[in-house]
Amino acid sequence: MTFLDKHCAAIRATKLFGIAVIYLMLLSGCELNRLKAAEELYNEKRYIIALQQLDDIVTKTGNGAVKTQAELLRSYCYYDLGLLAFQRDNLNLAISIFKIANSPEADEQLAEIYKKKADKYLAEEQYESALENYANLLIEIPANKHVPEVRYRRIRIFYEAQGNQNAAWMDYKNLYDLYPNNSYELLSRRVVKGYADRQLEYARLLTEQKFYDQSLNVLFEQERYPVAEPYQVSYEISRNYRAQAEHKVLEENYIEADRFFRIAMQYHPDIQAEIELRLKDLAALFIQKGDVFLNQMDFENALINYRKSFDIIPDYPAALQAIERVNTIKQNIQQAALLFAEGEKAEVIRNYREALRLYREANTLHSEAEYRTKITQMQNLIEAERDPVAFTQRIINEYRGGILNSRINAQINELQKKYKRAQIRDAGWKILLAGGQFRYEARFDIFTPQENYFYIWQVNLKDRSISALNKISEDMMK
Amino acid sequence: MKIYLIALLLFAALFLQPILFSAPLRAQSSFDLVQFSDSTKYGWRDLSDRLDFRADFTERQNLLQIYNIESQSVHENMLKSAIFPGWGQFSTGHFTKGQILLGSNLVLFGTSLYFYDRALGYHRSYEKATQVDEIEKFYKKAQEPFQYSVIFLGFATLFWAYNVYDVIGSTQEYNIALWDRIMRENYRRPIRLTPQGVEIEF
Numbered sequence: 001m002t003f004l005d006k007h008c009a010a011i012r013a014t015k016l017f018g019i020a021v022i023y024l025m026l027l028s029g030c031e032l033n034r035l036k037a038a039e040e041l042y043n044e045k046r047y048i049i050a051l052q053q054l055d056d057i058v059t060k061t062g063n064g065a066v067k068t069q070a071e072l073l074r075s076y077c078y079y080d081l082g083l084l085a086f087q088r089d090n091l092n093l094a095i096s097i098f099k100i101a102n103s104p105e106a107d108e109q110l111a112e113i114y115k116k117k118a119d120k121y122l123a124e125e126q127y128e129s130a131l132e133n134y135a136n137l138l139i140e141i142p143a144n145k146h147v148p149e150v151r152y153r154r155i156r157i158f159y160e161a162q163g164n165q166n167a168a169w170m171d172y173k174n175l176y177d178l179y180p181n182n183s184y185e186l187l188s189r190r191v192v193k194g195y196a197d198r199q200l201e202y203a204r205l206l207t208e209q210k211f212y213d214q215s216l217n218v219l220f221e222q223e224r225y226p227v228a229e230p231y232q233v234s235y236e237i238s239r240n241y242r243a244q245a246e247h248k249v250l251e252e253n254y255i256e257a258d259r260f261f262r263i264a265m266q267y268h269p270d271i272q273a274e275i276e277l278r279l280k281d282l283a284a285l286f287i288q289k290g291d292v293f294l295n296q297m298d299f300e301n302a303l304i305n306y307r308k309s310f311d312i313i314p315d316y317p318a319a320l321q322a323i324e325r326v327n328t329i330k331q332n333i334q335q336a337a338l339l340f341a342e343g344e345k346a347e348v349i350r351n352y353r354e355a356l357r358l359y360r361e362a363n364t365l366h367s368e369a370e371y372r373t374k375i376t377q378m379q380n381l382i383e384a385e386r387d388p389v390a391f392t393q394r395i396i397n398e399y400r401g402g403i404l405n406s407r408i409n410a411q412i413n414e415l416q417k418k419y420k421r422a423q424i425r426d427a428g429w430k431i432l433l434a435g436g437q438f439r440y441e442a443r444f445d446i447f448t449p450q451e452n453y454f455y456i457w458q459v460n461l462k463d464r465s466i467s468a469l470n471k472i473s474e475d476m477m478k
Numbered sequence: 479m480k481i482y483l484i485a486l487l488l489f490a491a492l493f494l495q496p497i498l499f500s501a502p503l504r505a506q507s508s509f510d511l512v513q514f515s516d517s518t519k520y521g522w523r524d525l526s527d528r529l530d531f532r533a534d535f536t537e538r539q540n541l542l543q544i545y546n547i548e549s550q551s552v553h554e555n556m557l558k559s560a561i562f563p564g565w566g567q568f569s570t571g572h573f574t575k576g577q578i579l580l581g582s583n584l585v586l587f588g589t590s591l592y593f594y595d596r597a598l599g600y601h602r603s604y605e606k607a608t609q610v611d612e613i614e615k616f617y618k619k620a621q622e623p624f625q626y627s628v629i630f631l632g633f634a635t636l637f638w639a640y641n642v643y644d645v646i647g648s649t650q651e652y653n654i655a656l657w658d659r660i661m662r663e664n665y666r667r668p669i670r671l672t673p674q675g676v677e678i679e680f
Binding site: 048062063064065068069071072075093096097099100102103139140 | 509511514517520522531532538539541542545549650654656657658661
């Protein structure tokens, strides 16, 4: 081999490498080529082979993107196969294949199949089977365009064929929530109207039996859906709140009662005048309650109750008057306390007449036991100062309706049974000053030949109290 | 002629490979419709599973658009590496590998060229020589560098071919990593970047 021959051989070897490289390039795109091959098979409608190819790629590829592309193409294949099955009326096979296709487009077709099957069963009056297919549609393809119609058909089956009004109502609620004012929703209203009316009656019964919350639940549900007469629903809600308000009045929870009355009025403005009258009654109840506290001199609670009436009727005149009355009483009490203090000062300096005047004035402003006692004491002291002996005698004479005199006389009469009249002597009443300015002793002695009785009492002129100073005197007072 | 025949056989094998060795044809004889239409065959036992898959699939489909924008073509990278060894590897971020392949190819081709140049020098002298002794001497002298040149060219071509082959794996690796990154960064995030713009999930 010459030098040039060798040169040519080298060039040939390089060409071979070049071809090998191009081959490698084509081989390298094998996975992508397989995807393209599957796509071509799909375009040629050779779905089964394409699917097997795609399943193989999905299983083996390490590239998530290639896997996703293969899965997408696989879904298209199943969708087209499903369409073929559907066209040939092999509905069960079509359902399975569309489920495997698992795409929104396949769902649309699934919905068509379910509806077709259900409509067929419905025409044959096989309600359970029809319901099953409608349910499949609603569960699996809840946003499908047939949903309103399917709901309507289910409502009719439940209501008219099976008498299951609750189920019909549940379906109606669902229909209204998702498709308000849809033509099927409007049709469904007529079907469930009877149920709604019965629900209102039930709510009324619950209200009458004081199951207010349960009743409101029913009514609010009816209020939410445009089936029952809105005026009727509002009236029943108003009725419920009114009943609750009256219940609260009985519990003396007037604030809550007021709140309920107002809610009742909002729901049924026709009863405004009636409710306002009732609210006035309520406000008056607060005044009454406040008066009770006022009589107990509990000004705080009295004012609280009077003011509560303003929540019901702002500037309620009766409450304003009551509050003014409370303030006047409070002022009188303060004034009386001041006068009483002045009276005590006058009493200390023994100006009993002035003290009596002041105490009387205080008592006029605000009558209290203490003031009245002081008045009595001052009157006693004035009399005691004028003629203490005569005043003491009068106290003795007036004590418990003259009990002491009558008992002493009775004692004398008793002694006359044992002794002659002449043998019995008494010294009459002797009034003597005891310790202290306004304390006097009153004595009455009875003498007989064999026994003597010495009665002695101490009289407090200030408060007209009498206390026995020996045993027989004490017995005399019993 | 032999070379073109070999090439034709290789290409024929390449195109017939999916038809000859693919599973579909092997399985066609035993097609089972029940198994084929079994809606649970992909592991979706019920509607919930199907919906879960669909949610995941839709998410991935959206990300696929990002992937298609950012992914690299194997063919393009092979062409790059064929034109300039290591270029494809540089594109896929395999810098060390790219540098080694580029260096090796430069050294081997350069060495081959050097020996070839020497051989050509001696060959020119051989052609100009008039004396028998000189003719023989220069011819022998041209032989040795030429052989070295061919050997180094062979190695260079091998390295070049390996470089072209290697970029296939590098690109696939790059694309797999790219998909993983896209999934990691965008999959089911409350705020996602999609080809349509920023998407916020509440």
